[in-house]
Amino acid sequence: MSLTKLAQILISEKLSSIDYGVDATCGNGHDSLFLAGLCSQEGMIYSFDIQEEAIDIAEKLLNDHNMPTSVMFVNSGHQNMEKVIKPKVDVVMFNLGYLPNSERNICTKPETTITALDSATNILRAGGLITVLCYPGTDEGRVETREVMNWLSKLNKDEFTVSEHLSEKPDDTTPVLYVIDKKS
Numbered sequence: 001m002s003l004t005k006l007a008q009i010l011i012s013e014k015l016s017s018i019d020y021g022v023d024a025t026c027g028n029g030h031d032s033l034f035l036a037g038l039c040s041q042e043g044m045i046y047s048f049d050i051q052e053e054a055i056d057i058a059e060k061l062l063n064d065h066n067m068p069t070s071v072m073f074v075n076s077g078h079q080n081m082e083k084v085i086k087p088k089v090d091v092v093m094f095n096l097g098y099l100p101n102s103e104r105n106i107c108t109k110p111e112t113t114i115t116a117l118d119s120a121t122n123i124l125r126a127g128g129l130i131t132v133l134c135y136p137g138t139d140e141g142r143v144e145t146r147e148v149m150n151w152l153s154k155l156n157k158d159e160f161t162v163s164e165h166l167s168e169k170p171d172d173t174t175p176v177l178y179v180i181d182k183k184s
């Protein structure tokens with residue numbers, strides 16, 4: 001099973017329904033679609049991407065599945081999420097790296113990713129989840145993964161638990177999924 005799918009399964013096992021969720025890296029919109037499927041009628045999914053192209057693709061995916069209204073697309077960096085999102089959220093998903101089949105140099109960057117992770121922990125409700133899928137298979141991805149691991153090591157262990165999930169045949173270049181659980 002892919003780690004993208006595993007992230008979704010782990011979320012739906014813990015949270016059968018959500019009021020507010022964040023797709024911190026909208027991309028093609030698969031995680032936004034998944035979160036929209038979990039979202040209550042009164043709720044809202046915030047979906048961030050710096051690329052308008054990604055948002056257009058994701059918006060079409062949501063429309064094709066008749067689920068456009070519960071997703072608010074934000075054409076801005078996830079490092080701004082605290083300026084945009086006012087309620088506490090149940091879940092935040094990060095799928096780092098670049099938009100598949102697009103410019104590889106338009107990708108998540110360690111500094112803004114860490115700012116966004118800090119913000120995600122601030123707006124997450126107790127009992128909520130953050131998932132972070134990292135790709136250490138490129139030079140930039142390796143640096144970013146190291147920064148994420150360093151950030152995770154400093155999380156307050158009284159408040160958060162972290163689990164690591166690897167691909168079936170892991171090595172230094174294969175993706176790694178982190179799941180951060182904010183204790184109730």
Ligand SMILES: C[S@@+](CC[C@H](N)C(=O)[O-])C[C@H]1O[C@@H](n2cnc3c(N)ncnc32)[C@H](O)[C@@H]1O
Nearest residue numbers: 025027028029030031049077078095099107108
């Ligand atoms: C691996 S893709 C996400 C895949 C997506 N979750 C999906 O289901 O298709 C990473 C995305 O992050 C976006 N991105 C890069 N830097 C960003 C930032 N600072 N804030 C928000 N999105 C960013 C890229 O434009 C790209 O679309």
